[in-house]
Amino acid sequence: MKIIILGATSTIARELMARLATPADDFLLAARNSAEGEACAADLRIRSGARTIFKPLDATALDGHAAWMRAAIDALGGLDGVILCFGDLGDAGKARRDWDEARKVIEVNFTAAVALLEPAAAELETQGKGYILALSSVAGERGRQSNYHYGAAKAGLNVFLEGLAHRLAPKGVRVKIAKLGFVETRMSQGVPMAAPLRTTAGKAAEKLVHFLNSSRQSAFIPWFWEPIMLLIRLLPTRLFNKTKL
């Protein structure tokens, strides 16, 4: 399998790659930080025996994304799957005051994903097989005061992916949306969250592998976020607006 991992230095991405890679695979790892990315590529090669290459990627350099994806597919010599792992929670408080912060959160989580996944989808559509797996968030289920810029971007991403899935399903290409709850990663450091709702990156990665091999188009990870988010969505606005969520 020839797989592109976008945001390969993230904690979940590393756990996921370690579980997916076999000596028969080719992985292209993309991340902003070259030193970290190269180290992650070497690590995956040693752990799994897969062939790995690293290609630097600045998610905010939106205009270059189509060409970047073309070059990445050429470097791999084909494409069987794309896994979108990058995301930026940003600083929710700052995003309210500072347009640059708000724009960064929207661009990284939504615009960059669209710019990168559309050309990848075109490639998969032509060959009539392959998958796109995107790590989205439960934050996209209902706008909440604590992180609505991030939530809006992820909600946009979810709708984009649903549309993509709708378009590509008849062509044999699977588009899969993983809605992650609270996972202990670099991104979530310092975010207070009740212990029972937390999960480790390793456990989340295991569930992602299971989800990838299933026929479902979208899933909450871990599963219990599905009823939680359902309740939050169903909460009448008058009540919802009184909560501190």
Added chain:
Amino acid sequence: MPSPNVKETAASVPLTEIAGWGGYPVTATRLVPLLDPAGLGALREPRALRGNGRSYGDAAALANGWTVSALPRNRFLAFDRERGILRAETGITVGEALRIAVPAGWTLPVVPGTKHATLGGCIASDVHGKNHLEAGTFSQCIVSFRLRLADGNEIVCSRETFPDVFWATCGGMGLTGYASEVTLQLRPVESPLLATRSVFCCDLEACLSALAFDQEYTHSAAWVDGFATGKKLGRSVVLRGRHATAEEACGMQGGGSMTTIATPVSASANIEIPRGMPGIFLQPFAMRLFSRMHLASQARLCSREPALSTFDSFFFPLDAIGHWNRLYGKRGFVQHQCVLPSRTAAEGLRMVLESLHGAGISSFLAVLKATGAEAGPLSFPLPGFTLALDLPRVNPGLNGALDQIDERIAALGGRIYLAKDSRMRAETFAAMYPRLAEWLKTKKEIDPMNLWQTELGRRLRLCA
């Protein structure tokens, strides 16, 4: 994204209560993942380093200060499969390293009793294994390591470059700096199995002679019956082992080979003790029962014919029960590991076991091993024998009894293993480690402000 290099976030990182493997003492600390090692230089505050939390006491925590977890730094950087040279970040665990190395025909020459220790922890405690007589401590397989000093600069330490820092760091309990990357010389193995044989010993003398160096069976350890007294004191089963040849592994496993035994070292435990498990090892009756059952099961294996054993069952038998430390309940337990020089070993070991019996303190698990040459100034082993005991924290006289035992061990020329320690007194410690002054001199040179601190370091005046 709080990390210790961002000053403003100090208030936003709450105090978390953590403990070592023994569950005692519990320390409230600001635990943060090490995301950017270069940023450590900007942190001008005391901080402790922590790996996977497998040292038993207070060696990897700093009360009301920063405790930096090196676990996120866990990447393999290079592996030369022809020459057996592995370069890795130090958040990698022993088990992870073996899972890569063994299928390629290599092994770590020295492994501790748990595969969950990080390579960083192995350096800091300069761990030893069942083959210390032959292979020495972990430092023996280190080619070099990168060490991030208190001033933020990184140096490469080896036996040739910065040898004093190299030796102060091997066994230095993480108080000299952050060893970010290590290069290890692995040892070739023909199979992922060990050929083992065990001997039943009826008393201490028999046990000590059975542990003597054996050219062929280079690995050995004894399970000692912690409840045997009087003439039966030291009743034990000595387990010996060596790496099996490819021929043996194939023949005895019905054609099993390196490639067919997929996981020489499993990633998960067979059973997991849940959080909040009542401490059944606090009941002397249960402890006695388990101790006898364990010894009986080991004795059953005694034979002249070599048997085959996996890495997991030979090196890491306790890891088969995930979180076995929870069997000691909320109050935790104290591990007491001493080494005694050969000439006083019989006397000293008898003294330790009898003093504990006298104080009404019993140990489920007692492991006796032979040890050889000394290494760094704070490295634990010396030529003689080492005894490790797990002691539940139920008896109020435990600390006093152990303090007395420690003093007598020091008088007999022995010492206590810092990786296991949670309670030793600074004076006793100084009497046990004659090269302490040499270590303190190096510490002062490379960390004059004492930025690298731990609770253990404070208690034993290594960073005060």
